[in-house]
Amino acid sequence: MAKLTTQVVPLTGVKIVPVAASAGGDKMANDGKTVLRVVNAAGVGRTITVTAVQTTAVVPGFGTLTRGNVVVVTATAETWDIGPFPTAFNDANGDVGWTYSSEAGLTVAAVRVEPVV
Secondary structure, three states: OEEEOEEEEOOOOOOOOOEEOOOOOEEEEOOOOEEEEEEEOOOOOEEEEEOOOOOEEEEOOOEEEEOOOEEEEEOOOEEEEEOOOOHHHOOOOOEEEEEEOOOOOEEEEEEEEOOOO
């Protein structure tokens, strides 16, 4: 499992460069504003499962809510942006992680857009 470096999109733009997906999954620092970009160049669909570490949360006025993993199925030649993720998805290091049905043919990137002030 590799930790992706977040690529920040400034006002002037940037070319996002995805890296090969790792066997066993990958992770990224999660600030609640970063998305996972998945590019599927494989000849078949792939399933990406983002793990929710904290599966329940108490929300004032609503009680206890249940949160599950996020599961996305991509077809071949598709690019998906998944997220951003609430911090309830974070592990003890502040990272969000995911796995693949197969990493073959997948590239991934952690992408955050900088707000314009």
